[in-house]
Amino acid sequence: MQVQPPLPATALPATAFPAAARTVPPAVEFRDVHLHYFTDKGETHALSGISFTVRKGEFISLVGQSGCGKSTMLSLLAGLIRPTSGEILINGRPVSGPPPEVGFMLQQDSLFEWRTILDNVLLGPEVRGMDMMAAHHRAERLLKSYGLGQFMGHRPTELSGGMRQRAALARTMCMQPDLLLLDEPFSALDFQTRLSIADEIGAIIRSEGKTAILVTHDIPEAIAMADRVIVLAPRPGRLRSIHEIRFPSAGDTRPGAFAAREAAEFQGYFNRIWGEMEDHA
Amino acid sequence: MPETVSVSPGVSAAPKTPSPAYRAWQGAQRRRRMLIALSRIALLGLFLAAWEIAPRMEWVNPMLTSYPSAVWQATAELIGDGQLWSNLWVTLVEVVISFAAAMIGGTAIAVALWMSPALERVLDPFLVVLNALPKIALVPIFYIWLGPTGSIYAVAIAVSVFITILMLYTGFRQTDPNKVKLVRTMGASRAQVLGKVVLPGNIDTFTAALKANVGLSLVGVIVGEFQASTAGLGYLIVYGSQIFRMDMVMAAIVVLGVISIAIYLLIQMLERRLAR
Numbered sequence: 001m002q003v004q005p006p007l008p009a010t011a012l013p014a015t016a017f018p019a020a021a022r023t024v025p026p027a028v029e030f031r032d033v034h035l036h037y038f039t040d041k042g043e044t045h046a047l048s049g050i051s052f053t054v055r056k057g058e059f060i061s062l063v064g065q066s067g068c069g070k071s072t073m074l075s076l077l078a079g080l081i082r083p084t085s086g087e088i089l090i091n092g093r094p095v096s097g098p099p100p101e102v103g104f105m106l107q108q109d110s111l112f113e114w115r116t117i118l119d120n121v122l123l124g125p126e127v128r129g130m131d132m133m134a135a136h137h138r139a140e141r142l143l144k145s146y147g148l149g150q151f152m153g154h155r156p157t158e159l160s161g162g163m164r165q166r167a168a169l170a171r172t173m174c175m176q177p178d179l180l181l182l183d184e185p186f187s188a189l190d191f192q193t194r195l196s197i198a199d200e201i202g203a204i205i206r207s208e209g210k211t212a213i214l215v216t217h218d219i220p221e222a223i224a225m226a227d228r229v230i231v232l233a234p235r236p237g238r239l240r241s242i243h244e245i246r247f248p249s250a251g252d253t254r255p256g257a258f259a260a261r262e263a264a265e266f267q268g269y270f271n272r273i274w275g276e277m278e279d280h281a
Numbered sequence: 282m283p284e285t286v287s288v289s290p291g292v293s294a295a296p297k298t299p300s301p302a303y304r305a306w307q308g309a310q311r312r313r314r315m316l317i318a319l320s321r322i323a324l325l326g327l328f329l330a331a332w333e334i335a336p337r338m339e340w341v342n343p344m345l346t347s348y349p350s351a352v353w354q355a356t357a358e359l360i361g362d363g364q365l366w367s368n369l370w371v372t373l374v375e376v377v378i379s380f381a382a383a384m385i386g387g388t389a390i391a392v393a394l395w396m397s398p399a400l401e402r403v404l405d406p407f408l409v410v411l412n413a414l415p416k417i418a419l420v421p422i423f424y425i426w427l428g429p430t431g432s433i434y435a436v437a438i439a440v441s442v443f444i445t446i447l448m449l450y451t452g453f454r455q456t457d458p459n460k461v462k463l464v465r466t467m468g469a470s471r472a473q474v475l476g477k478v479v480l481p482g483n484i485d486t487f488t489a490a491l492k493a494n495v496g497l498s499l500v501g502v503i504v505g506e507f508q509a510s511t512a513g514l515g516y517l518i519v520y521g522s523q524i525f526r527m528d529m530v531m532a533a534i535v536v537l538g539v540i541s542i543a544i545y546l547l548i549q550m551l552e553r554r555l556a557r
Contacts (some may be wrong), residue, residue, distance in 0.1 A: 078466045097468070104466035110459045114481050127467040127477065175467065 025092025027179055027211040028054035028077065033086035035072065045236035046072055050086070052230065052239060054211060056178075059202070061214045061222035061229045065277060069237025070215040074181045077213070078104050090179060100128065103177030105185040109168040111156035117143065117167050118152040124175035135174060142170040146204075162193040169201055173208075180205060180212040186221065198225060199258035206254075219277070223269045224257040231276050241276055245269060347527035352535060355528035364517075369536060371513040372502055379437030380498040384491065386438070387445025394446070395453045395479065396471060412443040416501070420508045429509035436508075437501030441494040448493070452486030453479050488552050495544045503537070 035047040047069045054060050062070045075081050076088055079098040088095045090102065103124075111120045118139055125135035143152050146166045148159075156164055165185065172180065185201070186194045202225045205212050216222050222229050226245055233240040247255055249264040260266060299307075329349050336343035343351075359365035394401040416439040423432035423439075460478045469477065506515025514533045521529030 079468075080462070080465060098466055100468065102466065104463065106459055106463060108459045110457065110463045112460065112478070112481070114484070123464070123477065124467045127464055127469045127473055181466075 024056075025089065026053040027056045027058070027091060028213065029087075029089040029092075030073075031087040031089070033076065033083045033088060035069070035076070035081070036084045047076075047083070048236035048238045050237070050239060052242065054213065056211055057209050059205065059212045059214070059225060059227045061216060061226035062232060063216060063219055063222045063229060063273065063277070064232030064237070064240070065234050066217070067237075068232040068234035070232060071183055072237065074104070074183050074213065074215055077179075077181055078102055099179075100175075101178040102181060103172035103175050103179070104181045105168055105172050105183065107184040107188055109156075109164045109188075111164055111167060111171075113156050116153050116155060117148060117159070120156065120167060121171045121174050123171060128175065130175070138176075139170065139174050142173050143167070146170050160193075161189050162197050165189060165197055166200070169204065173204075178211060180210050182212060182214040184216055185214075187217065194221075195258060199256050202257040219270055219273050220261060220266075221257075223266060223273070224260040227254075229269070229273060231273055243269060243273060344525070345527065347531050351528040352531040355526070356532040356535065359517075359529070359532055365532075365536065368513050368517050368533075369540075371510075372506070372515065373540070375433055375437065375502045375505075375513065376495075376498050379434050379501060380441070380494055382434070383438045383441040383445055383494055383498060387442045387490070388449060388487075390442075390446050391449035391453060392475065394450050395475065401450070408443060408446060412447055416440045417504055420504060423505075424509050429511070432509050433502055433505030433513075436505040437498045440501035440504075441497040444497065445490050445494060448490045449483070449486060452483045456482050484555050488548070488555060491551070492548055495548065496541070499537070499541070499544075 030050045030052050033047055033050040034045075037044040037046050050073065062073065064070055072081070076083055077090065077095065077099075079095050079102075082096075090099050093099075111117070112123070115123070121139040121143060122132070122135055124130075125132060125139075140149075140152065143149055146169065148163060148167055148170065151159060151163065151167075156167070159167065168185070186198050189197060198221055214222065214225055223245055229243045229245060231240040231243070232238065247260060247263040247265050250259065254260070255263055332346070333348045333350060335341045336346050336348045356365070359368075394404065416436060419439060420432065420436055423435040426432070427435050456479045460482065461474055464474055464477055502513070503515040503518075506513040507519050510516045514537055517533040518530050521527070521533065
């Protein structure tokens with residue numbers, strides 16, 4: 001499974017390699033990734049010529065209409081599927097199978113109802129054969145710091161939607177990932193919970209210095225949480241534009257996801273990204 | 282920022298002193314439950330009375346139907362000379378062994394099919410046909426091949442093993458795909474997906490298969506005994522009908538009914554423990 005198709009040098013866009021990348025590999029790198037699906041009905045060109053890099057500690061949002069391959073890109077990063085051609089690197093190493101530095105959060109919290117919250121959080125370390133004593137301490141610390149200290153022995157059905165999503169974050173963090181892949185993790189929540197959980201989880205991810213890639217339909221959410229927003233165009237899925245998100249009006253430090261929505265620059269970003277997605281509707 | 286206070290639904294109990302309206306509602310509920318229980322008892326009593334009276338009044342031929350008091354006497358006789366216990370024991374042993382064999386074998390095959398989708402694709406049509414085939418039709422073949430005792434087990438296992446495989450395998454395949462995806466992103470092997478998600482997520486399927494199978498094993502054993510045996514409740518039924526002792530036949534059937542109830546209660550207990 002280690003064999004990667006050789007990459008023609010001409011396929012590498014020069015911009016994919018900033019000078020610094022030669023010494024410290026970027027957290028994530030897509031190199032001219034193409035993906036074709038084959039089914040009985042025919043062939044689908046799902047992704048076409050995707051190339052970009054993500055710096056360590058950066059928060060990226062991927063937006064685009066359904067069918068543009070956003071979630072597929074996360075599946076590629078998580079090693080669940082392999083590209084037809086091109087290469088995907090995490091910390092400079094090509095992805096072949098689920099990489100240990102990746103933590104995945106899905107739209108459904110998928111907490112196991114037959115396990116307690118604590119045992120749910122311990123699932124990742126169990127599967128990966130990590131030191132369970134240390135994992136146990138970590139799980140307890142995480143749950144306490146996410147406000148779930150009293151609920152460690154509870155079943156998932158006894159928790160509210162927001163609490164369940166925080167438990168899911170604890171489960172992800174307990175594997176000590178460097179790179180978080182967030183596949184619409186908030187979209188199953190009601191609007192109020194969604195805003196506050198996004199703010200909270202965004203703050204946790206930033207404070208721990210994790211790299212994160214968020215896939216979402218929600219343009220305001222994408223802007224509020226990210227350092228860069230990548231807009232994808234559909235059929236075949238390809239990069240349309242990349243927007244640097246800066247809020248100079250809010251001071252030197254980046255405002256939290258909730259406060260960012262109040263920043264003066266927010267509406268401008270929204271209009272531009274909205275317009276780009278409209279073009280292809 | 283988010284305020285999450287109230288959890289654990291169902292914990293918020295009623296106030297300590299119930300209101301008169303609530304008391305009245307409780308009383309009405311209790312009366313309704315009583316009425317249902319009484320109706321059931323009355324229905325059973327009515328049936329037994331009709332069964333007793335109709336043959337005695339010669340409305341129906343008592344040779345054909347027997348009647349409860351005669352069945353009761355026959356049961357007492359069978360208990361008295363030890364015949365009931367020995368035959369019951371034979372049948373129970375056969376049911377328990379073939380039931381366990383069908384459950385264990387069926388689960389093992391369902392797991393193998395899940396572990397190897399290629400195997401499943403090859404075997405699928407055969408399983409469907411074998412499941413649809415009336416296993417009772419195989420009784421004479423089993424008898425010739427395996428003799429009187431072996432054929433009883435063979436029928437009972439054949440009756441329940443295919444449905445076990447299909448029920449469990451269908452349940453395995455319908456495991457929440459998000460949960461499977463989640464553990465796969467954690468790097469789980471196929472065996473780990475099975476152990477962490479598929480098996481624990483299918484406890485309900487498993488108890489449903491258990492429920493279906495006790496009944497089916499009992500059917501298989503009785504049919505097997507019809508053909509072959511020299512002991513067991515099925516033998517008692519066939520023997521009684523051959524010497525035209527309908528009271529003996531009915532007594533054996535009543536005992537079968539009691540076994541079914543006992544098994545049902547046993548499974549209910551097991552289900553509660555698993556669902557805990």
